[in-house]
Amino acid sequence: MTTLITKTAGDSIPGPAPLLGRLPLLLRFAFHPLETLEDLRRRYGSMVRLGFGKYPAVVVFDPEYNRQVLRDPDSFYAYEIDLVPLKFPENSSVRAVTTGMPLMNGPRHDDHRSALLPYFHRKFVTRYHDACVEVTLRRTAAWKMDAVLDMRAEMERLAMWLGTVPVLGLDPEKEGEAIGRQLERTMKTLFNPFALLFPYDIPGLPFHALMKHAAEMERVVREVIARKKAEGLNDSDILSVLIQMHEEDPARMSEEELIGHTTTMFRGGYNPNGMALYWTIFLLSQHPAALQKVLDELDQAMGGKDPTPEAVEKLPWLEGAIRETMRLFPAGTWTGRLAMRDFELGGHPLPKGTWIVMSPYVVHRTAEIFPEPYRFKPERWLTEYHSAYEFMPFSAGPRYCIGTSLGMMQLKIALAILLQRFSFMLQPGARVDCTGLNSIRPKNGLPMLVRERDGVPAPVPFKGNIHKMVQFD
Ligand code: HEM
Numbered sequence: 304m305t306t307l308i309t310k311t312a313g314d315s316i317p318g319p320a321p322l323l324g325r326l327p328l329l330l331r332f333a334f335h336p337l338e339t340l341e342d343l344r345r346r347y348g349s350m351v352r353l354g355f356g357k358y359p360a361v362v363v364f365d366p367e368y369n370r371q372v373l374r375d376p377d378s379f380y381a382y383e384i385d386l387v388p389l390k391f392p393e394n395s396s397v398r399a400v401t402t403g404m405p406l407m408n409g410p411r412h413d414d415h416r417s418a419l420l421p422y423f424h425r426k427f428v429t430r431y432h433d434a435c436v437e438v439t440l441r442r443t444a445a446w447k448m449d450a451v452l453d454m455r456a457e458m459e460r461l462a463m464w465l466g467t468v469p470v471l472g473l474d475p476e477k478e479g480e481a482i483g484r485q486l487e488r489t490m491k492t493l494f495n496p497f498a499l500l501f502p503y504d505i506p507g508l509p510f511h512a513l514m515k516h517a518a519e520m521e522r523v524v525r526e527v528i529a530r531k532k533a534e535g536l537n538d539s540d541i542l543s544v545l546i547q548m549h550e551e552d553p554a555r556m557s558e559e560e561l562i563g564h565t566t567t568m569f570r571g572g573y574n575p576n577g578m579a580l581y582w583t584i585f586l587l588s589q590h591p592a593a594l595q596k597v598l599d600e601l602d603q604a605m606g607g608k609d610p611t612p613e614a615v616e617k618l619p620w621l622e623g624a625i626r627e628t629m630r631l632f633p634a635g636t637w638t639g640r641l642a643m644r645d646f647e648l649g650g651h652p653l654p655k656g657t658w659i660v661m662s663p664y665v666v667h668r669t670a671e672i673f674p675e676p677y678r679f680k681p682e683r684w685l686t687e688y689h690s691a692y693e694f695m696p697f698s699a700g701p702r703y704c705i706g707t708s709l710g711m712m713q714l715k716i717a718l719a720i721l722l723q724r725f726s727f728m729l730q731p732g733a734r735v736d737c738t739g740l741n742s743i744r745p746k747n748g749l750p751m752l753v754r755e756r757d758g759v760p761a762p763v764p765f766k767g768n769i770h771k772m773v774q775f776d
Contacts, residue, residue: 318352373700403567462577472540575634623681629696735767
C-alpha cells in the first residue's frame with residue numbers, strides 16, 4: 304500500500320521542535336518517563352507531535368483517541384519484532400522467546416487469540432481457585448511474624464507461584480521459580496538499552512548476555528515441553544493446550560511460537576500481578592479508613608476462613624482497592640501502536656508508519672474523568688462508571704488482556720487471604736522511590752513490618768518520589 308499523505312502531514316499538531324526540542328525530551332523520557340509524559344500533556348494538550356525523520360510519532364492523552372486506535376487492531380499494530388528498527392537474528396533464541404501473543408499482529412494473532420480465549424473465560428478459570436488459595440498459604444507459611452519483609456520481592460515471588468499452575472501446570476516451588484528466574488534474567492538483558500544499541504554478539508557486551516540468557520531460556524522451555532508431553536497432555540493448563548495446538552497443526556502454530564507463547568504468557572501474567580499485589584498492600588497500609596472497609600467486608604464474607612469462589616465474586620471494597628491501585632499504578636504506564644495505513648486522528652491526517660503512544664498513567668490522572676485523580680479512593684469504584692478507554696489497566700478493544708479474569712481472580716484470592724491474616728506497616732524511615740521505563744516499581748524494594756493481623760495500623764510517614772504520583776495527606 305502506498306502512503307498518500309505527505310511528510311509534512313501532522314504539522315498542525317503541537318509539539319516540541321524537531322531536533323532541539325525532541326532529542327533532549329527523548330533523553331529526559333529515558334530517565335523520567337512519567338514526569339515527561341505529564342509535562343507533555345500540560346504543555347501541549349491531548350495530542351503531541353513527536354518522532355524523528357522516517358519514524359513519525361504522536362502521543363495522545365484522550366480516551367476518544369485511545370478508542371479510535373485500540374478498537375482497530377487491523378489498522379494499528381502492536382509492537383512486533385519485525386516492525387522495530389532492531390532485528391534479532393533469524394532462528395535465534397531471543398526471537399523464539401519473544402514471539403508471544405502481545406507481539407503478534409494480523410490474522411495469525413487473531414487465530415491464536417480466539418483459540419485460547421475459552422481457556423481464559425471467567426467460568427473456566429475458577430478451576431484454578433483452590434490452587435491459588437493453596438499457593439498463597441504455602442508461600443506465606445514460612446513468614447516470620449514481627450519481622451520486616453521486602454514486600455516487592457515477596458509479592459513478585461507469590462505472583463510467580465500463582466501463575467505457574469494455570470500457565471505451566473507445574474509445581475511453583477520446584478519448577479515455576481526456576482523458569483521465572485531465568486525469564487527475569489533474560490528480560491533484564493532484553494530491556495538493557497545498551498544491548499539494543501550495540502547488537503553485537505561479542506563476549507563482554509550486553510547483547511552477548513542477552514543471547515546467552517535467551518538460549519538458556521529456550522532450553523529450559525523445551526525441556527518442560529518435552530516432559531509435559533511424556534507425562535501426557537490434558538486441558539488443565541495453558542501450556543498443555545498450546546502444545547496440543549502445535550502438534551495438531553504445526554503450520555498453524557510453529558515451534559517458535561509455542562516457545563514464545565509459553566514465556567510471554569507466563570511473564571505477562573505474573574509480572575503485572577506482582578505489582579498489583581504489593582502496591583495494593585502498600586496503599587491500603589497508608590489509608591486506614593479504606594483498609595477498615597476492606598477488612599469489614601472480608602470478615603463479613605469469610606469470617607477468617609479461606610475465600611470460596613462465590614465469596615470472591617462479591618467483594619466491592621477489595622475490588623475497588625485493586626482497581627484504584629491499578630488506576631494509580633497501571634502495569635503498563637504507556638503503550639504504542641503502529642499505523643499500518645494513512646489515517647486521521649483529531650482532524651489531523653497522519654501517514655502510515657506513524658507510532659501512536661497512549662498513556663494509561665496520564666489518562667488515569669485526568670481530573671475531568673477521575674475527580675481528585677492523585678488520591679487513592681477505592682470508594683470511587685462503588686459509584687463511578689468509567690469506560691474501557693478511560694480506565695485501561697488491561698488495555699482495551701479487541702486486544703485487551705486475555706488474562707483479565709484470571710488476573711483479577713488471583714489478586715482477589717491472594718489479597719483476601721493476606722489481609723485477613725496479616726497486618727502490614729511500612730518500615731519507619733523507609734523511602735519509597737519509584738523507577739521503571741514502562742511500569743512503576745519501588746527502586747529499593749518495599750520494606751514492611753508484617754504481623755499477625757492486629758487491627759488497622761496507623762499510616763507511617765515516609766519520603767520518596769512516590770509523593771509525585773500519589774497524594775497521601
Ligand atoms: C493484574 C494482572 C494483569 C494486568 C494488569 C495485565 C495487563 C495487560 C495489558 C495492559 C495488556 C496489553 C498490552 C498492550 O497491548 O500494550 C495485556 C495483554 C496481554 N496479557 Fe495481561 N495482564 C494481567 C494478567 C495477565 C495474565 C494472568 C495473563 C495470562 C496468564 C495475561 C496474558 C496477556 C496476554 C497473552 C496479552 C496479549 C493479548 C493480545 O495481544 O491479544 N495477562 N495484559
